[in-house]
Amino acid sequence: MRQAIQGQALENRMGELLSRKYPSRQWYLDANVGGGVLDIRAIDISMKYGMVIHMTHTAMEMEQRVLKAAGELLERFALSRNKNANNEDSDSLKRRIDGEVVGAATGEYRG
Numbered sequence: 001m002r003q004a005i006q007g008q009a010l011e012n013r014m015g016e017l018l019s020r021k022y023p024s025r026q027w028y029l030d031a032n033v034g035g036g037v038l039d040i041r042a043i044d045i046s047m048k049y050g051m052v053i054h055m056t057h058t059a060m061e062m063e064q065r066v067l068k069a070a071g072e073l074l075e076r077f078a079l080s081r082n083k084n085a086n087n088e089d090s091d092s093l094k095r096r097i098d099g100e101v102v103g104a105a106t107g108e109y110r111g
Contacts, residue, residue: 003033003034004033006031006033007031007032007033008031010029010031010033010038010055010062011029011030011031011038014029014038014040014062014063014066015027015029017063017066017067018040018066018067018070021067021070021083022070022074022081022083022085023083024084024085024086024087025042025043025044025070025074025079025085025087026042026043026044027040027041027042027043027070028040028041028042028043028047028050029041031055033055036054036055036056037052037053037054037055038052038053038055038062038066039051039052040052040053040066040069040070040073042070042073042074042077042079044079044087044090044093044101045073045077045079045090045093045100045101045104046100046101046104046105047100048100048104048105049100049104049105049107050073051069051070051072051073053065053066053069073107076107076108076109077090077093077101077103077109078093078109079093093109
């Protein structure tokens with residue numbers, strides 16, 4: 001129960017951070033406190049694949065790593081990191097029949 005509460009608190013804190021940095025983007029965060037990892041996924045790219053951050057850092061370091069990973073994820077798929085960007089750029093990404101962006105499994109866009 002305690003790990004679930006800690007995980008939810010981490011997801012909320014990092015989700016708010018990403019919402020401030022990239023307000024037009026939608027993020028999915030999944031904290032596995034027992035496993036010591038935080039999964040970050042950009043919903044416009046994939047609900048299956050994303051970036052993993054290990055929770056072996058201070059809160060400030062975690063925030064920096066989350067922002068860096070999210071920005072890298074957007075860059076890999078040629079999506080704007082601009083705070084005022086709209087989500088129209090994600091509409092132009094090539095997708096598989098299941099809705100996942102082509103290349104999401106490997107982390108490299110092949111558009």
